[in-house]
Structure formats: structure tokens, C-alpha cells
Amino acid sequence: MNVIFTVIKKELTDTLRxxxxxISAIIVPAxxxxxxxxxxTKLQKILMDKEETKALxxxxxxxxxSIRSEFEEDSFMLLEDVDLxxxxxxxxxxxxxxxxxxxxxxxxxxxxxxxxxxxxxxKSTNLLLYNRISDxxxxxxxxxxDDRIQKLNISAEALxxxxxxxxxxxxxxxxxxxxxGGFLPYIFIIFCFLGCMYPAxxxxxxxxxxxTIETLLTSPASRFKILVGKMITISIxxxxxxxxxILGMMVGLKFLPDIPLxxxxxxxxxxxxxxxxxxxxxxxxxxxFFAGLLSAIVIRAKSFKEAQSIVTPLNFVVIIPAMVALMPxxxxxxxxxxxxxxxxALATKEIIAGSxxxxxxxxxxxxxxxxxxxxxYFSFRQFSRDDMVLK
Amino acid sequence: MIDIQHxxxxxxxxxxxxxxxxxxxxxxxAVKDVSFTCQPGRVFSLLGPNGAGKTTLLRMISTILKPxxxxxxxxxxxxxxQAQAVRRKIGFLTGSTNLYDRLNPGEIVKYxxxxxxxxxxxxxxxxxxxxxxxxxxxFQKKPISQLSTGMKQKVSxxxxxxxxxxxVIFDEPTSGLDVITANSIxxxxxxxxxxxxxxxxxxHIMSEVDLLCDDLAIINKGELLYNDSMENFRTLSSGNSLxxxxxxxxxQAQTPA
Numbered sequence: 001m002n003v004i005f006t007v008i009k010k011e012l013t014d015t016l017r018x019x020x021x022x023i024s025a026i027i028v029p030a031x032x033x034x035x036x037x038x039x040x041t042k043l044q045k046i047l048m049d050k051e052e053t054k055a056l057x058x059x060x061x062x063x064x065x066s067i068r069s070e071f072e073e074d075s076f077m078l079l080e081d082v083d084l085x086x087x088x089x090x091x092x093x094x095x096x097x098x099x100x101x102x103x104x105x106x107x108x109x110x111x112x113x114x115x116x117x118x119x120x121x122x123k124s125t126n127l128l129l130y131n132r133i134s135d136x137x138x139x140x141x142x143x144x145x146d147d148r149i150q151k152l153n154i155s156a157e158a159l160x161x162x163x164x165x166x167x168x169x170x171x172x173x174x175x176x177x178x179x180x181g182g183f184l185p186y187i188f189i190i191f192c193f194l195g196c197m198y199p200a201x202x203x204x205x206x207x208x209x210x211x212t213i214e215t216l217l218t219s220p221a222s223r224f225k226i227l228v229g230k231m232i233t234i235s236i237x238x239x240x241x242x243x244x245x246i247l248g249m250m251v252g253l254k255f256l257p258d259i260p261l262x263x264x265x266x267x268x269x270x271x272x273x274x275x276x277x278x279x280x281x282x283x284x285x286x287x288x289f290f291a292g293l294l295s296a297i298v299i300r301a302k303s304f305k306e307a308q309s310i311v312t313p314l315n316f317v318v319i320i321p322a323m324v325a326l327m328p329x330x331x332x333x334x335x336x337x338x339x340x341x342x343x344x345a346l347a348t349k350e351i352i353a354g355s356x357x358x359x360x361x362x363x364x365x366x367x368x369x370x371x372x373x374x375x376x377y378f379s380f381r382q383f384s385r386d387d388m389v390l391k
Numbered sequence: 392m393i394d395i396q397h398x399x400x401x402x403x404x405x406x407x408x409x410x411x412x413x414x415x416x417x418x419x420x421a422v423k424d425v426s427f428t429c430q431p432g433r434v435f436s437l438l439g440p441n442g443a444g445k446t447t448l449l450r451m452i453s454t455i456l457k458p459x460x461x462x463x464x465x466x467x468x469x470x471x472x473q474a475q476a477v478r479r480k481i482g483f484l485t486g487s488t489n490l491y492d493r494l495n496p497g498e499i500v501k502y503x504x505x506x507x508x509x510x511x512x513x514x515x516x517x518x519x520x521x522x523x524x525x526x527x528x529x530f531q532k533k534p535i536s537q538l539s540t541g542m543k544q545k546v547s548x549x550x551x552x553x554x555x556x557x558x559v560i561f562d563e564p565t566s567g568l569d570v571i572t573a574n575s576i577x578x579x580x581x582x583x584x585x586x587x588x589x590x591x592x593x594x595h596i597m598s599e600v601d602l603l604c605d606d607l608a609i610i611n612k613g614e615l616l617y618n619d620s621m622e623n624f625r626t627l628s629s630g631n632s633l634x635x636x637x638x639x640x641x642x643q644a645q646t647p648a
Contacts, residue, residue: 002505017493017534211489217453218455218478220475386457390450
């Protein structure tokens with residue numbers, strides 16, 4: 001056991017002095033969520049403010065005077081004498097925001113209690129334009145409807161025979177669990193993997209490339225103990241990366257401005273001690289699984305560069321099951337509990353929603369532990385081969 | 392003492408390797424039926440051209456590789472069955488100063504002392520003595536990446552000798568080193584000999600062999616061509632230089648009878 005601790009102590013000291021590992025396992029995970037939150041909320045706010053206050057240039061074709069007058073305000077610039085084709089070209093060239101083309105018998109249909117048609121030409125990439133115009137038209141529509149109800153002398157209720165009152169009994173925590181909950185595990189899993197990646201390459205391929213493995217193998221430490229020490233170090237760094245992601249998220253949410261209060265409350269509620277303990281209960285065997293998998297793979301490489309090129313595509317392999325968990329019909333059941341990565345992603349959603357079954361959680365931890373042991377054994381088999389270890 | 396009896400190391404050839412070597416053989420011998428003995432207090436030199444099997448042989452002695460057949464005993468311990476005990480007795484040094492760049496000399500020497508299970512007091516005394524002898528104190532806190540090749544080699548020596556091994560294995564220890572650094576290795580080999588340690592070293596530099604060697608073995612293509620004392624080899628050379636005699640021995644073995 002002393003030999004394993006000696007290896008871990010040395011490898012941790014060595015690894016924590018490696019800039020690449022520090023960046024990928026500590027700095028990036030700690031900053032990514034705050035930066036994402038800050039960047040997205042700030043950008044969204046700027047764009048929305050800009051779109052809401054922007055004066056829309058609109059061309060009217062055959063517009064009745066009563067409707068045109070509704071649009072005569074600062075936030076709309078109304079253009080006259082534009083034919084449809086020129087209008088469409090101007091929209092394409094971003095010289096015009098929209099064209100409103102009214103049927104020639106528009107007003108007579110309205111007056112005759114009919115249904116009048118109006119064509120709206122615009123670019124869907126023009127954020128908020130449709131909402132702003134349909135809000136205006138909506139006001140007109142309600143005025144016309146009120147007039148008609150009065151003329152026909154019927155009650156407004158007569159036109160809405162059934163009213164559906166939505167009573168959502170899902171808690172906000174559950175709602176967020178199904179939405180943000182799908183996204184959260186994805187981040188933890190990816191950073192846990194990325195956290196394991198660089199130390200694995202450095203401690204296994206790096207040692208082989210530098211030639212230090214040869215002198216290490218002439219020490220009384222057995223290959224098994226050397227490998228166990230290295231794999232524990234790799235998984236510690238992987239877990240640290242996942243932990244830094246949570247820490248970054250908690251600190252970011254606490255200090256960043258412009259985050260809606262109800263969202264903030266729900267996220268704070270999600271990031272409870274129970275959630276973190278349960279999450280790390282799964283990430284612990286997963287990080288050992290990653291350490292075993294990566295060690296077994298990078299040992300085949302002769303250089304750091306070669307190892308990087310072998311391991312980089314693995315990112316996608318890790319991402320796929322995490323993404324499958326985002327699909328609406330994929331749920332945690334007695335089959336999916338056995339699929340590594342997918343099971344963690346699904347279980348995290350359930351933990352957040354508060355609907356995780358203890359038996360399913362136990363099977364997930366057990367299956368991940370078994371996978372981790374199997375992968376470590378496979379890695380040891382590789383590490384025992386002279387043609388793999390020596391240059 | 393190192394006792395090597397009928398040792399062979401055979402490698403299976405992959406199809407790719409068969410193509411590269413233009414052979415249909417499914418395996419190849421890196422070392423074939425080699426026997427010799429290295430005595431304590433004497434320097435045993437292993438000579439041979441590149442690819443002769445020297446490094447494979449030294450790796451087998453140091454337990455990194457397992458022999459396919461035969462037996463190697465280090466101070467009476469079998470390298471296959473008692474590998475861990477053998478590793479406690481050996482020190483292994485190569486010319487490529489392979490060390491951990493982000494650690495400092497003190498940390499590296501402590502790491503290997505811990506792997507050898509040395510107690511704190513013995514380690515501190517031994518470290519003090521080696522660091523004094525090799526003048527490492529001045530740069531013992533500097534990361535290896537900031538040291539010169541000579542400084543690195545001194546650290547490698549300290550790492551190799553920290554546990555006071557009774558058998559020291561040198562695999563081309565001076566290749567690629569400058570004269571001053573190479574000289575520190577030669578001094579170390581002399582010191583080890585004076586201390587009564589068993590020393591085996593492989594080298595391409597005949598002047599070093601001439602200077603240090605008490606016994607020698609010449610191998611080529613994995614086979615032992617010569618094994619005797621240096622004195623007898625000199626007599627056999629009859630006025631030729633050591634290099635000429637070495638080349639002659641290798642060429643004679645390659646000439647078909």
C-alpha cells in the first residue's frame with residue numbers, strides 16, 4: 001500500500017505542475033459555466049433590448065387607413081409606394097424589415113363579418129419582428145371581435161364553449177430536472193473525461209516517451225502497484241475537474257447578475273448536498289473507468305502527440321450516450337441502468353427531479369464499479385506486456 | 392554476482408514485422424543461449440554492434456524483461472521468481488538522462504528511495520553523502536527542466552545509487568554525453584568497483600572499455616562470440632588495437648565457414 005501512496009504522491013505533485021492538466025482539469029471547468037452563463041445571459045439581454053427598441057421599416061400594400069394609423073408610432077417606419085417584388089428584394093437585402101400586403105377587399109370583408117387575409121413577408125432571422133407585428137394586429141383583432149360580439153348581441157363566453165385551465169402540478173424542480181437536468185450531467189461527464197485525459201497521456205505515454213518507465217520498472221515497485229497508483233491519480237484529477245465544474249457553477253450563479261431569481265432558486269435547490277453526494281457516488285467509479293480505459297489506450301502510443309490523436313475521437317464516444325439521454329423518450333429503466341455514461345446522465349435527471357429509485361441508483365453504482373474493475377484489469381493486462389510498456 | 396546460464400529471449404514476429412525483416416519465420420531470437428558470470432569487485436563489459444542484443448540482456452538482468460529460456464541469478468536470486476528481491480539489489484543507469492522534468496533532484500531521489508522502502512534516517516544520510524559527492528546541493532531545489540545535461544546525469548547517478556545497490560547495470564551510460572559528464576560516470580564505475588559491487592556495462596566506446604574493464608563478453612545477433620578476461624583478450628589481440636580486435640571477432644563470426 002505504501003508503494004501505491006508513494007506513486008500517487010509523486011504523480012499528483014508532477015501532474016499539478018503540468019500547465020496543460022491545470023488548464024484542462026481546474027481552470028477551464030471552474031470558468032466554463034460562469035462564462036457560459038454570463039456570456040449567454042448578457043448576449044441575450046443585449047440582443048433582446050436591441051430588437052425591442054429597433055424601429056422596424058415596414059412597407060404597406062393596399063393597407064386600410066384605420067390599420068395604417070395603428071402603426072404610426074416611433075417604433076415603426078412606414079413606407080409607401082412599394083410594390084411587392086421590390087419589397088421582397090429589399091427584405092432579402094436587409095433594407096426593409098417586412099411587407100404587409102392586404103387583400104383589396106380587406107375592409108369590406110371585415111365589415112361584412114367575414115375573414116380578411118393579410119400577407120406578412122419577413123425574414124424569420126429577424127428576431128421578435130413577428131411578435132411585434134402580431135401584437136399590433138392582435139389588438140386590432142380583439143377590437144374587431146368586440147365590435148362583432150356587440151353587433152350580434154352575444155356574450156363573449158358563447159364563443160369559447162370550453163376553457164382549459166392548465167394546472168401544472170410538477171414542481172419547478174421537476175421541470176428543471178427534465179430540461180436543465182439533461183444538460184447538467186453532460187457537462188460533468190465531459191469534464192470528468194477531459195480531466196482524466198491529459199494526466200493519462202502524461203503519466204503513461206509521457207513516461208514511456210521520456211524513457212523514465214524503464215528506471216521505474218527496475219525499482220522494487222510491482223507493475224500492478226505502479227499502474228494502480230497512476231490510475232488513482234488520473235481519476236483524482238478527473239473527479240477534481242467535475243468538482244471544479246460544480247464549484248464554478250455555484251460561484252457563478254451566486255455572483256453573476258441578470259440571472260432570473262426563480263431560476264436561481266431552483267438551481268440552488270438542485271445543487272444540494274444530497275445531489276452532489278449522489279452525483280459523485282456515480283462519478284467516482286466512472287472516473288476510475290475512464291482512467292482504466294484511457295490507460296489501456298494511451299499505452300499503445302509511442303508519443304504524446306500520437307496518444308492525443310488516438311484519444312481525441314474518444315470525446316465523441318463519450319458525448320454520444322450523454323446526448324442520447326437528452327432525447328425525450330429515453331428514460332431510466334432496468335435496461336438503461338447498465339449502459340455506462342447514459343445511466344449517469346439519466347440518473348442525474350431523476351435525482352434532480354427527486355424521482356430516483358434507490359434500487360436503480362444502487363445498480364448504476366454497481367454496474368459502473370464492475371465496468372471500472374473490468375477496465376482496470378484490461379489496462380493491467382496491457383501494462384504487463386513488454387512490447388506495450390517499452391519503447 | 393550475476394550468473395547467466397543458457398539465456399535466450401525470443402520474440403514473436405507480427406506479419407508487419409515479417410515483411411519489414413523480409414522473413415517467413417514466426418519468431419526471432421534477440422538473445423540466444425548466452426552464458427557468462429560477472430564477479431563482484433570486477434567490471435564486466437558487454438560489447439556488440441547495434442542490435443546485437445546488449446540492451447535486451449541488460450533488461451533481462453534488471454527484471455524488466457523475462458527470459459524465454461535459461462536462468463539468470465543476481466546475488467543468488469532468480470530474476471523470474473524473485474524479481475522484487477532482485478530489484479532491491481540492482482541500480483540501473485543509462486546514458487539518456489531520463490528524469491521527471493517537473494520534479495527537482497531532491498524529490499526524484501526521495502521518490503526512488505521511497506519505492507525502495509528506505510527508512511528516513513538511512514535515506515537522509517545516504518542522500519547527504521551522494522549530494523556532497525556529486526555536488527548536487529546547489530541545484531537540488533531546481534526543476535529538472537532547468538538543469539544542464541551534466542547536472543541531470545548527476546541526479547541520475549544519485550537516483551541509481553540512493554539505495555546502495557550491490558549490482559550496478561550501466562546501459563551505454565556515456566553515449567551522447569560531453570567529456571566532463573562522461574567522466575563522472577567513469578568515476579562512478581571506478582568507485583563501485585572499489586566498493587566491491589558487481590558491475591556490468593555495455594558501451595561502444597572502446598577507450599572506456601580499455602580503461603575500466605576486467606572481463607568482457609562480445610555478442611552479435613544475440614549470440615555470444617567471446618567471453619573471457621580483458622587480459623586474455625589483449626593477449627589474443629597480439630598487438631592490434633581493441634577496436635580492431637573487436638571488429639575482427641564480429642567479422643569472423645559473420646563469415647560463413
